[in-house]
Amino acid sequence: MSLSQEPIPQFMTLNEVAERLKISRWTVNRWIKREINPIPVVYFTDRTPRVPWEQFELWVDSQLEGGEQT
Secondary structure, eight states: OOGGGSOOOOEEOHHHHHHHHTOOHHHHHHHHHOSSSOOOOEESSTTOEEEEHHHHHHHHHHHHTTOOOO
């Protein structure tokens, strides 16, 4: 598959992640910065962090299966 034919990954804002998990934006920020099993994030610029949808789903699954709690 050529680069132009690859599906574009979907990204969520930190507010969307907070809404989806029913937690505060502050908690999302904390979980992004933790050393063990952080929420995956991509920075397009310093001011626009985004969470890749597919990696987020994998991260949630890992938490449900007894991932590290901090």
